[in-house]
Amino acid sequence: MSQRQCEPLLTRLVDQHYASLYRYAYRLSGSSAEADDLTQQTFLAAAVKWDQLREPNRAKSWLFTILRNQYLKNVRRESAVGWESLDNVVDSVGEAILDADIDSEQLQRVLNELPEEFRSPLILFYFEEFSYAEIADQLGVALGTVMSRLSRGKAFLRRRLVGYATSDTP
Numbered sequence: 001m002s003q004r005q006c007e008p009l010l011t012r013l014v015d016q017h018y019a020s021l022y023r024y025a026y027r028l029s030g031s032s033a034e035a036d037d038l039t040q041q042t043f044l045a046a047a048v049k050w051d052q053l054r055e056p057n058r059a060k061s062w063l064f065t066i067l068r069n070q071y072l073k074n075v076r077r078e079s080a081v082g083w084e085s086l087d088n089v090v091d092s093v094g095e096a097i098l099d100a101d102i103d104s105e106q107l108q109r110v111l112n113e114l115p116e117e118f119r120s121p122l123i124l125f126y127f128e129e130f131s132y133a134e135i136a137d138q139l140g141v142a143l144g145t146v147m148s149r150l151s152r153g154k155a156f157l158r159r160r161l162v163g164y165a166t167s168d169t170p
Helices: 003-029 032-048 056-078 104-113 116-127 132-139 143-166
Strands: none
Touching (some): 003 056, 032 056, 056 116, 056 132, 104 116, 132 143
């Protein structure tokens, strides 16, 4: 397909998916400026790699994968700091969710503390409403791994948000 032929299709993808890609980028990065950059980089990469889109009905998933890969590239470039495994962090927190007001800024701060391997599945599942199977496909992991990462990520969030709710300062 020529560049001229893919332009209308790419324009339609931008119209359809810009907002959800931006939300995903914002949740990953915690910064509106970085989310703008990531979203634009995603569409630029999509235009360059247009011939790699085999199934047009899976364009949304393809775009989310491009965005996540771009985010990971940026993170690797910016820092060589490793993440601590959640095996050492997650403790037994009850299933009861505290009746406290947690604002979106606090939620974003806690999401930013999560290792990316847990952050992405949480964002894709709860904010972008992808299925377990779609997330597994995007991340290139088994379905059970997605379920495990969601469970461990939720436990971490719950623990941290309870900490916010019970202290005067974050």
